[in-house]
Amino acid sequence: MRPIRAKSGTNQEGASAHNRRVMIDALRLNGQLSRADLARATALTKQAVSNIIEELERDGLVASLAAVRKGRGQPSTPYRLVPEGAFAIGLQIDRHVTRTIAVDLVGAVLARGEANLPAGGPESGTETILSLIERTRRQLTEVAPQSRDRLVGLGVAMPGPFGIDTDPNDPWMMAVWQRFPLSEALAIGTGLDVRLQNDAAAAATAEKMIGAAHGLDQAICIYLGYGVGAGLILDGELYRGANGNAGEIGMILSRPRNGTEDQRAPLEHRASIASLCKILDLDPADPHLYRRLDDITAASNARIAAWIAEAAYELRGAVQTLETIFDPQTIVLCGGMPPGLARQLINAIHPLLPSIAERRTRSAPRLQLGFTDPWAVAIGAAAEPISRTFDPSFSAILKTRSVGST
Amino acid sequence: MRPIRAKSGTNQEGASAHNRRVMIDALRLNGQLSRADLARATALTKQAVSNIIEELERDGLVASLAAVRKGRGQPSTPYRLVPEGAFAIGLQIDRHVTRTIAVDLVGAVLARGEANLPAGGPESGTETILSLIERTRRQLTEVAPQSRDRLVGLGVAMPGPFGIDTDPNDPWMMAVWQRFPLSEALAIGTGLDVRLQNDAAAAATAEKMIGAAHGLDQAICIYLGYGVGAGLILDGELYRGANGNAGEIGMILSRPRNGTEDQRAPLEHRASIASLCKILDLDPADPHLYRRLDDITAASNARIAAWIAEAAYELRGAVQTLETIFDPQTIVLCGGMPPGLARQLINAIHPLLPSIAERRTRSAPRLQLGFTDPWAVAIGAAAEPISRTFDPSFSAILKTRSVGST
DNA sequence: GAAATAAGTCAAGACAATTGACTTAATAAG
DNA sequence: CTTATTAAGTCAATTGTCTTGACTTATTTC
Numbered sequence A, B: 001m002r003p004i005r006a007k008s009g010t011n012q013e014g015a016s017a018h019n020r021r022v023m024i025d026a027l028r029l030n031g032q033l034s035r036a037d038l039a040r041a042t043a044l045t046k047q048a049v050s051n052i053i054e055e056l057e058r059d060g061l062v063a064s065l066a067a068v069r070k071g072r073g074q075p076s077t078p079y080r081l082v083p084e085g086a087f088a089i090g091l092q093i094d095r096h097v098t099r100t101i102a103v104d105l106v107g108a109v110l111a112r113g114e115a116n117l118p119a120g121g122p123e124s125g126t127e128t129i130l131s132l133i134e135r136t137r138r139q140l141t142e143v144a145p146q147s148r149d150r151l152v153g154l155g156v157a158m159p160g161p162f163g164i165d166t167d168p169n170d171p172w173m174m175a176v177w178q179r180f181p182l183s184e185a186l187a188i189g190t191g192l193d194v195r196l197q198n199d200a201a202a203a204a205t206a207e208k209m210i211g212a213a214h215g216l217d218q219a220i221c222i223y224l225g226y227g228v229g230a231g232l233i234l235d236g237e238l239y240r241g242a243n244g245n246a247g248e249i250g251m252i253l254s255r256p257r258n259g260t261e262d263q264r265a266p267l268e269h270r271a272s273i274a275s276l277c278k279i280l281d282l283d284p285a286d287p288h289l290y291r292r293l294d295d296i297t298a299a300s301n302a303r304i305a306a307w308i309a310e311a312a313y314e315l316r317g318a319v320q321t322l323e324t325i326f327d328p329q330t331i332v333l334c335g336g337m338p339p340g341l342a343r344q345l346i347n348a349i350h351p352l353l354p355s356i357a358e359r360r361t362r363s364a365p366r367l368q369l370g371f372t373d374p375w376a377v378a379i380g381a382a383a384e385p386i387s388r389t390f391d392p393s394f395s396a397i398l399k400t401r402s403v404g405s406t
Numbered sequence C: 001g002a003a004a005t006a007a008g009t010c011a012a013g014a015c016a017a018t019t020g021a022c023t024t025a026a027t028a029a030g
Numbered sequence D: 001c002t003t004a005t006t007a008a009g010t011c012a013a014t015t016g017t018c019t020t021g022a023c024t025t026a027t028t029t030c
Helices: A012-030 A035-042 A046-058 A122-143 A145-149 A174-179 A182-190 A199-210 A273-280 A289-298 A302-326 A339-349 A376-390 B012-030 B035-042 B046-058 B122-143 B145-149 B174-179 B182-190 B199-210 B273-280 B289-298 B302-326 B339-349 B376-390
Strands: A062-064 A078-081 A087-093 A098-104 A109-115 A151-158 A194-198 A219-224 A228-234 A330-335 A367-369 B062-064 B078-081 B087-093 B098-104 B109-115 B151-158 B194-198 B219-224 B228-234 B330-335 B367-369
Touching (some): A012 A035, A012 A062, A012 A078, A012 A376, A012 B012, A035 A046, A035 A078, A087 A122, A087 A182, A087 A376, A098 A122, A098 A376, A122 A145, A122 A182, A145 A151, A151 A182, A182 A194, A194 A199, A194 A376, A199 A330, A199 A376, A289 A339, A302 A330, A302 A339, A302 B302, A330 A339, B012 B035, B012 B046, B012 B062, B012 B078, B012 B376, B035 B046, B035 B078, B046 B062, B087 B122, B087 B182, B087 B376, B098 B122, B098 B376, B109 B122, B109 B376, B122 B145, B122 B182, B145 B151, B151 B199, B151 B376, B194 B199, B194 B376, B199 B219, B199 B228, B199 B330, B199 B376, B273 B289, B273 B302, B289 B339, B302 B339, B330 B339, B339 B367
Parallel strands (some): A087 A151, A219 A330, A330 A367
Antiparallel strands (some): A062 A078, A087 A098, A219 A228, B062 B078, B087 B098, B098 B109, B219 B228
């Protein structure tokens, strides 16, 4: 019989869980708020807010500050998030390096680790990763002993797309990793709740929690890494698409600047760190790539200039396309490259092409620079479990279907 | 003082409203379901479903069918949506014509009207529109007297973008319409709840309720009208962007097929009915344009062939771009052109470019033909209030901020 | 010092889902 | 034909969370 399709219903528990998340989100966005402030901002009653805050305080997620006198009436008691209220681990798997990060509730980094993956592929690589995570967990426990029973999950970021037959000749064997059931293996190995996302999505998560997209509900983050992708923040939530591959803009086929009519090539052949390495004859697996690029960029270099011109041309078009399609509040350009290079690139992208984003009443710039820290993706990976656990979202309200029911 | 930003909380009423919507949505998607079916599908208890269904039945939104014996156990009583449970009016304002449509809860068309707008612009045009709506309402009341107190709103569709300074030389003066506070004027004039959206969004709404996107949560509808736009169905809801202009893909600047490097022109200069009219030396305002295009298409015509080749080239790229960005379940091509032409166009777009959408486990085709009926946008406009009132959505759960509170 | 204003609490009430036992009506098994 | 089994659906009590309205507390303004 054809399965019945329907959305889940909800109940008081769902509503309550949502309200808790709304409080935390409001405190994250506004820094500190009194119960009365929260009641006004969330459209709940003072009493409801009071009960929820009391519970959150008992759970160690919020704490009160000194009372504030502001005008007539009883002074208000502001509340703030307690950073030590929750922790999460992030894992970034890239072609030549694997990084771990531990963050707290407000996204501060408390521990980090790095390792090179053995050449053997996922089976042996998983062991390396598990011991790296274990090391980071120990490090975190030293810095913040509370973290032991306040770890909400493990976020994993790696280059996408997933579930697709990608180029089997990729020398870093991302293809086998993309097919490997990594989430399951790590969930078993760590006992944590594991979620996988692509690197651009992780970068966007970082920008949303502590970066340029903080507090924005509509933002697109273009992430320039080995390839290029976009993290889509739509209505305050990261959009994943039907198969988790939304935003893989590096695979958009378009005509090269000087190509013929029938030629279409992936965007990331022209705008990505991989393409830059190719032009500079650098090995992308070089562990000192970041510093090397920084050195080369400092001196002016004709080949870099050529790459910037080419990449800027493509990204100028990509920015206009994304603005037109999404009508976002802002676009953030981020990626694992030296800030000097990023600055040059974003300058070369300007002036931007005309688009519907050109409106007089803008509060955020059309295009701005985000994180260029190579650790940003790992931070975003770590931020994901925090976001999943504490940010308001539609799916968090709904009842979860009891698995295996008839 | 800086305003406090926060999402709204919710309460039992919000949960209850959501559950009602979920039931209606489930019945819409599955045709008919018993209370037990609904309980399983929505993860609610039998008892909760029973109460909600009883209430919906009292409200005239659902009705029971004959009991069905299927295997052991007490026979189940299936329920279905009652078409006469709700009605809505749709209004399409286009450059040369204005259409009204009345639909019921299941999207069936019950009345339609058409008029040409006077040349005087919005002020005088609003009167024409109001009397057209009034006529359609009377017609609806004749066919379905219940509609008198079951009208849930007025949906308006017109070409976007909104709030932007568009070309003031547009001979149909869309620019002045796009700036005119039409919603307010119509809300006052009709006493109905009015919502405005662009034509591509309306087309997508129609496809979602009764067309190719029915039951899909991730779908993109490319609408080929005078211009070209995309209706974005993301996670089951129409995405509007920060300013309601998401999906205006006609304004994407790209290099024409035989253009030089520095040339970028809007997509809709090459792929739209406007561009077709230009090639054929037709007046887009011609009221018989549709039939005329049909005639011309029937005979083979070199200029049409040239347009198809050009438009197909552009749309092939657009489809690949949209697939790459959104990772949708399907893309629907629709628009107000004769089916013969649409068929030729969609054939010419094939074979599609490679993309992440090429996966073995597809249930829907990558690209399919949707409505080509010129009334489809008006139907979508009418479906919008139905969708807004009865479809599950995040915003429908949240408390509405009491306006003007301190 | 009195009035006004605002933050926050108290206690009762309302509402919608849950729980578990029960009724009803069918098929399957002996 | 009788009995067991299965499933749909109801009944009545319970639970959890928000709301309501009155009240307390603390501060500024007049």
